[in-house]
Amino acid sequence: MQLWLRIPLVKTDNDTMDVVNSSNLDDSWEIWNSFRLLCEHHSQLSVALDVLNSLPSANSLGRWFGESVRAAIISTDCFLTNARGYPCLSKRHQKLVSGFFNHSIQIVLSGEPVHSLPRINSDLAANNNDNNVDGVQKHPLRPYLDYVGYLYQRMDPLPEQERFELGYRDFLQSPLQPLMDNLEAQTYETFEKDTMKYIQYQRAICKALQDRVPDDKASSVTTVLMVVGAGRGPLVRASLQAAEETGRKLKVYAVEKNPNAVVTLHSLVKLEGWENIVSIISSDMRYWDAPEKADILVSELLGSFGDNELSPECLDGAQRLLKDDGISIPSSYTSFIQPVTASKLYNDVKSHKDVAHFETAYVVKLHNIARLAPPQPVFTFIHPNRSIDKSNNRYTKLQFGVSSDTGSAMIHGFAGYFDAVLYKEVHLGIEPSTSTPNMFSWFPIFFPLRTPISLHPGSSLEVHFWRCCRPSKVWYEWTVTSPSSSPIHNTNGRSYWVGL
Ligand SMILES: C[S@@+](CC[C@H](N)C(=O)[O-])C[C@H]1O[C@@H](n2cnc3c(N)ncnc32)[C@H](O)[C@@H]1O
Numbered sequence: 001m002q003l004w005l006r007i008p009l010v011k012t013d014n015d016t017m018d019v020v021n022s023s024n025l026d027d028s029w030e031i032w033n034s035f036r037l038l039c040e041h042h043s044q045l046s047v048a049l050d051v052l053n054s055l056p057s058a059n060s061l062g063r064w065f066g067e068s069v070r071a072a073i074i075s076t077d078c079f080l081t082n083a084r085g086y087p088c089l090s091k092r093h094q095k096l097v098s099g100f101f102n103h104s105i106q107i108v109l110s111g112e113p114v115h116s117l118p119r120i121n122s123d124l125a126a127n128n129n130d131n132n133v134d135g136v137q138k139h140p141l142r143p144y145l146d147y148v149g150y151l152y153q154r155m156d157p158l159p160e161q162e163r164f165e166l167g168y169r170d171f172l173q174s175p176l177q178p179l180m181d182n183l184e185a186q187t188y189e190t191f192e193k194d195t196m197k198y199i200q201y202q203r204a205i206c207k208a209l210q211d212r213v214p215d216d217k218a219s220s221v222t223t224v225l226m227v228v229g230a231g232r233g234p235l236v237r238a239s240l241q242a243a244e245e246t247g248r249k250l251k252v253y254a255v256e257k258n259p260n261a262v263v264t265l266h267s268l269v270k271l272e273g274w275e276n277i278v279s280i281i282s283s284d285m286r287y288w289d290a291p292e293k294a295d296i297l298v299s300e301l302l303g304s305f306g307d308n309e310l311s312p313e314c315l316d317g318a319q320r321l322l323k324d325d326g327i328s329i330p331s332s333y334t335s336f337i338q339p340v341t342a343s344k345l346y347n348d349v350k351s352h353k354d355v356a357h358f359e360t361a362y363v364v365k366l367h368n369i370a371r372l373a374p375p376q377p378v379f380t381f382i383h384p385n386r387s388i389d390k391s392n393n394r395y396t397k398l399q400f401g402v403s404s405d406t407g408s409a410m411i412h413g414f415a416g417y418f419d420a421v422l423y424k425e426v427h428l429g430i431e432p433s434t435s436t437p438n439m440f441s442w443f444p445i446f447f448p449l450r451t452p453i454s455l456h457p458g459s460s461l462e463v464h465f466w467r468c469c470r471p472s473k474v475w476y477e478w479t480v481t482s483p484s485s486s487p488i489h490n491t492n493g494r495s496y497w498v499g500l
Contacts, residue, residue, distance in 0.1 A: 003042075004070060007032050008050040009061070027407045029063055033454065036343075041452070043347040046070040048108070053078045055092050057405040065103055066341025066370030066412070072100045076111035076144060087115050087144050089151070097151055103368060107148055113140045161440050168443065169367035170344050174360075175303055175445065178229075179310050180499030182258040188232045196439040197428065198238045201298065201329065204422035205242035208296050208327045213248050222249040226294040228285040228318045229301050230254035232264040236278055239298060252277055253294070255318075257284040286317025293323045297384075299330070304363050304430065304445040305378075306333040306418030307467065310474055310498055312381045312392045319384045328383035333420035336375035336431045339400050339411045339461055342446070344368045346412035349448045358450040359495035361416070361476065365443045372409050372455070373400040375417060375431055378465050392474070394467040401460045411453045411461065414478070416445035447478055449486055459483045473497040 007028045032047055039045050048071040049064065074097070079087035089097065100107060139145070158166075176183065191197075205225070213221045223243075227235045236254050243250035252274075256262050262282040269278050281288055285299075297318060303309035315328065322328065345364065349357050379394040402409055419429030428436050430444060455461055462482035468475055475493030480486045490496055 003039075003044060004046050004048045005032060005035055006048045006050060006073070009052060009064075009072075010054075010056060027060075029060070029407055029409075032067065033408065033410060041343065041347060041350065043068075043351065048073055051075065051078055051093070051096070055096065056407075059403050059406040061096060061099075063341055063370045063372075063406060063409055065099060066368065066410075067343050068347075068368075069100075069103070069105050071106040071108050072097075073108045073110050074144075074148070076109065076114050076141070079115070079144060079147070081115060085115065085117060087147050089147070094151060097148065098155060101152055101155060109141045109144045109148070113143075115143060117143060161438070165365055165440070168365040170342075170348075170364060170369075172345065172348055172362040172364050172446070173443075175308060175363045175498075177309070177498055178301070179314065182260060183231070185232075185260065185264075188261060188264075191441055192232065192234050194439055194441045196436055197300070197441050198234050200422060200426060200428045200436060200439075201235055201300070202238040202242045202245070204329050204424075204426040205239050205296070205298065206246050207426060208329060208423050209242055209246045209248040209250075212295050212327065215247075218247045219249070222251050223295045224251050224253070224292060225296040225298060226253040226255060226290070226318075226321055228255045228297060228299045228321075229314065230256045230261075230265060230280075231258070232261050233268045235298055235300060236265075236268075236274075237272075240274065240277065250277060253279050253281055253290065255281045255283060255285045255288055257282070284317075285314055285321070288318075288321070290321050294321055294326055295323055296327045296329060297322045299328075302330070302333060302418060302420055302442070304418065304442045305361070305416045305476075306335040306420065307379060307381055307392075308335075308361070308445065308476075308498060310500060312383075312385075313469070313474065313500055315383045316385055316390065316392070322384055326384070327423065330383065330420040330422045330428075332380060332382045333418055333429075334380040335378040336417045336419070337378055337398070337414040337447070337463070337465065338375040339372045339402075339455075339463070340366070340413060340415045340446075341370040341372060341410050342366070342368070342412040342415075343410075345446055346448060346452060355450065356495040358448050359490035360448075361496060362446045362448075363443050364446045366415055366446070369415065370409070371415065371432075372402050372406065372411065373461075374433070375415070376400065378416075379467055392467065392469050394465075396465050398463045398465070399460050400463065402455055402457070404457050406457070408454060408456050411449065411455060411480075413446055413448040414463070416447060418442070447476070447489075449480065450489065451486055453480055453484060453486065455483060464488075468493065471500065473499055 046068040051074045082088040301311035376398050417431040419431045421427050430442050466477040475497035477490050479488045
């Protein structure tokens with residue numbers, strides 16, 4: 001059974017207070033929040049929002065997209081009248097309705113017709129929604145429905161990649177462990193379709209080659225480039241294309257520890273006739289004894305949270321392969337988090353009925369969420385690591401403020417992202433404000449909270465994140481200490497860790 005709670009979409013302005021005065025609350029989201037807390041976040045509890053003619057701020061409205069909203073009831077009072085006398089909606093209402101469509105929220109029209117439509121001849125009437133066509137009585141709300149239908153049709157079609165990813169929306173997945181496990185052929189195949197990723201790498205390699213070898217030495221100097229974690233070879237191809245583009249001479253070592261990928265790599269090199277330029281090394285980069293040192297070390301060992309697939313540990317082990325003045329691509333990467341309302345994800349984690357799932361990070365295409373504050377940087381790693389302190393343990397404390405016009409909000413966890421500097425200004429990443437367009441190799445990561453935290457207007461959220469390393473594993477711990485304290489999640493990596 002599903003229970004829908006019908007809530008007026010209002011916040012704090014006095015003229016709409018009478019709608020909610022029975023509850024003594026000035027923000028209808030609070031009514032919903034109190035009710036769902038009483039019901040312990042029951043997964044079958046949903047909201048139907050009453051859309052009125054005045055709307056709260058965009059930030060306040062945004063919170064609902066992280067909640068389980070099933071329907072939006074739009075009253076005929078919300079509609080304006082267009083130049084031809086037909087109902088239409090304000091720009092803000094139109095945007096809100098598009099948001100509802102985007103989140104598969106059902107639209108319900110309610111109220112009495114408030115538009116007296118112009119009298120027109122019957123031909124025109126057939127096209128223009130008059131109430132009585134050919135003696136058939138149309139529904140009195142038909143013009144309103146037609147307008148909502150028109151808004152739906154006017155929406156931009158989803159890009160092909162978005163369509164392909166529809167089934168992944170809000171679906172929790174375990175992050176890959178490419179160091180401990182061997183990736184499957186299908187996973188490589190998916191990576192290899194992400195042209196944008198390789199374009200960025202090729203740009204970075206071009207710049208590095210040009211910096212390394214001046215134009216007048218291009219035909220006499222050979223650059224030694226190692227692709228560490230070569231997979232089935234797309235970065236080898238990008239490197240060779242960069243050499244061709246810049247007119248630089250190149251010698252490539254492709255190092256890969258997955259024996260299955262190495263087989264494919266051998267076929268590729270043979271097929272492409274690269275045997276004289278590319279040497280394939282079937283080895284873990286941390287333990288390979290190279291015959292010479294590299295000018296450029298290229299790798300892509302990045303997870304959704306940057307360092308979560310153990311790029312720092314692998315590259316620290318491979319750094320001895322690089323000349324003292326050599327270049328690492330990427331040269332650095334930074335993880336980011338932001339607090340989110342994500343009631344669906346919270347309920348999905350809760351359905352496992354154990355603590356371990358609340359102490360696990362998930363890769364997920366975030367959709368039914370509200371982003372409550374801009375992302376902030378968490379951990380940065382720089383390569384090659386020339387610092388004296390070689391530890392990859394990290395700790396960061398962050399404060400997030402939620403904009404005052406948002407109202408209260410519920411935090412179910414943190415969305416995580418990364419941004420990587422490949423070389424100089426060439427970067428690649430999924431942090432929303434700087435994300436690389438048309439790149440699909442990474443979905444964000446989600447760190448859940450065992451108990452959701454309510455944040456009231458004006459209060460700030462204090463979050464602590466640790467990255468902890470032992471010889472055999474790396475893990476994250478996280479907690480919130482303000483406005484209320486949560487337990488430290490994943491202490492000693494008891495629930496979730498990445499194997500070295
Ligand atoms: C994310 S995939 C990238 C593959 C390929 N470079 C691409 O862009 O499609 C990372 C690759 O690095 C390999 N890898 C991870 N850790 C490694 C290590 N320590 N030594 C060698 N290869 C490693 C994995 O097996 C995997 O093939």
